[in-house]
Amino acid sequence: DAGVTQSPTHLIKTRGQQVTLRCSPKSGHDTVSWYQQALGQGPQFIFQYYEEEERQRGNFPDRFSGHQFPNYSSELNVNALLLGDSALYLCASLRQSYNSPLHFGNGTRLTVT
């Protein structure tokens, strides 16, 4: 039973560029959340997708956008990258209404130079 998988594992981008990160949820899960974890900090909630719609959003600018596909996989897009966007981006999934905990992937390490 595959857990949450994320790609790529590492990425280096230049300021001003755009990036797309990908996530496949754990089998049987229908809800995907994205978190940003800066070095030495706890994860911060970016947004959550369920039924292909953004259901909740944290305190992140519109440069951060996402998408959920019919197979429940998800993408996180970040435009106009800033140095401060360098972080570990974590995808997490759960199955709504089943009281299942969030299951996290191993993350994508994004470095902006």
Added chain:
Amino acid sequence: AQSVAQPEDQVNVAEGNPLTVKCTYSVSGNPYLFWYVQYPNRGLQFLLKYITGDNLVKGSYGFEAEFNKSQTSFHLKKPSALVSDSALYFCAVGEEYGNKLVFGAGTILRVKS
């Protein structure tokens, strides 16, 4: 708005001794509380959760946590620490199950042999 405080940046304990990692929270309604563990360059692994019911929650790898509503605390405990328990531990709180989690800054646990 919900918040979490982990007052200790680091906890040191000898192998075989009991360990406690502290967490206090703030929410407007009933809390949903979680503990996760993170190993270097990895995502977060679920340890245990409190939704309702018994104040003592048992989780993975011998960990347990005690919910104390009057003190708004949810401390993580283990009767006998292992060197392999050394990792970064995060407490998290949510206001609605399945929705966004707010994480603490994390506590590094070091278990020495």
